[in-house]
Amino acid sequence: xxxxxxxxxxxxxxxxxxxxxxxxxxxxxxxxxxxxxxxxxxxxxxxxxxxxxxxxxxxxxxxxxxxxxxxxxxxxxxxxxxxxxxxxxxxxxxxxxxxxxxxxxxxxxxxxxxxxxxxxxxxxxxxxxxxxxxxxxxxxxxxxxxxxxxxxxxxxxxxxxxxxxxxxxxxxxxxxxxxxxxxxxxxxxxxxxxxxxxxxxxxxxxxxxxxxxxxxxxxxxxxxxxxxxxxxxxxxxxxxxxxxxxxxxxxxxxxxxxxxxxxxxxxxxxxxxxxxxxxxxxxxxxxxxxxxxxxxxxxxxxxxxxxxxxxxxxxxxxxxxxxxxxxxxxxxxxxxxxxxxxxxxxxxxxxxxxxxxxxxxxxxxxxxxxxxxxxxxxxxxxxxxxxxxxxxxxxxxxxxxxxxxxxxxxxxxxxxxxxxxxxxxxxxxxxxxxxxxxxxxxxxxxxxxxxxxxxxxxxxxxxxxxxxxxxxxxxxxxxxxxxxxxxxxxxxxx
Numbered sequence: 488x489x490x491x492x493x494x495x496x497x498x499x500x501x502x503x504x505x506x507x508x509x510x511x512x513x514x515x516x517x518x519x520x521x522x523x524x525x526x527x528x529x530x531x532x533x534x535x536x537x538x539x540x541x542x543x544x545x546x547x548x549x550x551x552x553x554x555x556x557x558x559x560x561x562x563x564x565x566x567x568x569x570x571x572x573x574x575x576x577x578x579x580x581x582x583x584x585x586x587x588x589x590x591x592x593x594x595x596x597x598x599x600x601x602x603x604x605x606x607x608x609x610x611x612x613x614x615x616x617x618x619x620x621x622x623x624x625x626x627x628x629x630x631x632x633x634x635x636x637x638x639x640x641x642x643x644x645x646x647x648x649x650x651x652x653x654x655x656x657x658x659x660x661x662x663x664x665x666x667x668x669x670x671x672x673x674x675x676x677x678x679x680x681x682x683x684x685x686x687x688x689x690x691x692x693x694x695x696x697x698x699x700x701x702x703x704x705x706x707x708x709x710x711x712x713x714x715x716x717x718x719x720x721x722x723x724x725x726x727x728x729x730x731x732x733x734x735x736x737x738x739x740x741x742x743x744x745x746x747x748x749x750x751x752x753x754x755x756x757x758x759x760x761x762x763x764x765x766x767x768x769x770x771x772x773x774x775x776x777x778x779x780x781x782x783x784x785x786x787x788x789x790x791x792x793x794x795x796x797x798x799x800x801x802x803x804x805x806x807x808x809x810x811x812x813x814x815x816x817x818x819x820x821x822x823x824x825x826x827x828x829x830x831x832x833x834x835x836x837x838x839x840x841x842x843x844x845x846x847x848x849x850x851x852x853x854x855x856x857x858x859x860x861x862x863x864x865x866x867x868x869x870x871x872x873x874x875x876x877x878x879x880x881x882x883x884x885x886x887x888x889x890x891x892x893x894x895x896x897x898x899x900x901x902x903x904x905x906x907x908x909x910x911x912x913x914x915x916x917x918x919x920x921x922x923x924x925x926x927x928x929x930x931x932x933x934x935x936x937x938x939x940x941x942x943x944x945x946x947x948x949x950x951x952x953x954x955x956x957x958x959x960x961x962x963x964x965x966x967x968x969x970x971x972x973x974x975x976x977x978x979x980x981x
Contacts, residue, residue, distance in 0.1 A: 614636075619634060625760075644691045670731060718900060725894050726895065791847075
């Protein structure tokens with residue numbers, strides 16, 4: 488197979504409850520941005536850089552002032568996590584441990600609730616980082632590109648806000664930290680430290696900086712992924728997932744914007760804000776309100792609360808098909824529409840499945856007429872070796888999806904062209920989904936402005952014969968809009 492187009496990107500964050508989502512490394516939200524000045528300093532406490540307790544701490548009035556501004560900027564804290572999942576560190580931290588951690592520089596509110604998660608780490612100081620740019624924004628967090636002033640290294644800082652310091656909100660973040668500390672794999676993003684201070688109501692997570700995310704690259708005009716490239720990316724994703732699952736971690740939000748890429752072609756799974764620990768031998772109720780809608784498996788849409796690695800494998804199948812098709816394959820707007828799209832493509836579950844699963848929403852969403860599976864017919868242009876793997880990953884019944892390790896043995900990876908070496912992949916300008924959203928917003932505003940001009944001009948008797956290309960002459964600085972289908976559509980005369 489030749490080159491594969493990959494240009495579409497989710498226009499919004501479909502159907503994930505804001506109470507259950509915190510964006511991690513790259514932009515997973517859709518808000519407009521204000522770029523901080525290059526001189527803005529960051530408040531940072533890093534447990535990954537915790538080698539020496541008496542490291543010199545650089546403070547300045549400017550940095551202190553910037554931190555106060557950052558914290559005053561506010562935002563909603565991660566609260567109302569009411570899905571009832573167990574928190575491994577919900578117990579009280581021993582007073583002795585809490586005292587040691589406060590003495591080491593941790594705020595007492597964090598030590599009281601998340602003491603086990605930060606145990607053995609020492610916070611970095613905010614003054615040792617310089618914010619360079621905002622690269623992502625979530626409901627409860629912002630992500631910045633920053634420079635470590637002690638090493639000169641470029642890092643990503645995820646700032647999480649705790650406005651009211653509710654213990655439940657802090658415990659949820661503690662779980663994310665503990666998950667990240669447990670994972671250690673080349674294809675999983677590395678938590679390098681934490682940044683906070685005794686007087687702060689926010690916390691920064693320090694990550695290695697990655698130049699791209701898969702969704703951002705796919706949205707770039709002119710970028711086409713070859714079959715070898717697709718295999719390389721998918722192979723790395725499956726290896727990272729295999730490690731997560733072996734460590735007893737479900738990611739629960741696999742999508743393009745959470746798959747980061749560096750200039751060396753390495754892919755790393757990021758954003759563990761919805762991740763949880765699981766034990767395949769012990770069934771425990773989990774929330775079904777996870778995974779971004781377009782990548783959410785049918786059992787979660789039907790209200791399943793007992794599930795395992797199959798939820799991540801379904802999302803992986805959606806990613807594979809998206810890379811090969813060049814666009815999302817099931818872009819539903821609501822849960823009902825999403826389930827309908829799944830059944831139309833993958834077939835509806837068997838009667839036996841409906842009976843044995845006893846899913847909460849089965850009676851509501853069960854189709855009156857069964858759908859026939861048409862995966863191979865729909866994707867007949869895909870490489871033939873990919874269809875068997877896709878058929879497995881997008882199986883309606885979770886038990887039929889296998890495991891990440893099993894997927895890695897698929898003939899898709901042993902058939903030529905083979906997966907290329909990551910280091911041989913082309914280097915791209917930095918591109919994240921967050922950047923693509925900004926471009927779209929700017930283009931939308933420009934088009935809106937041009938439409939208003941057109942309306943005013945059309946109301947003028949003097950210019951009743953004006954045509955769209957005349958508007959381009961009036962506003963010649965919008966070169967990119969000349970080739971935009973949205974622009975052309977807006978300028979059609981009826």
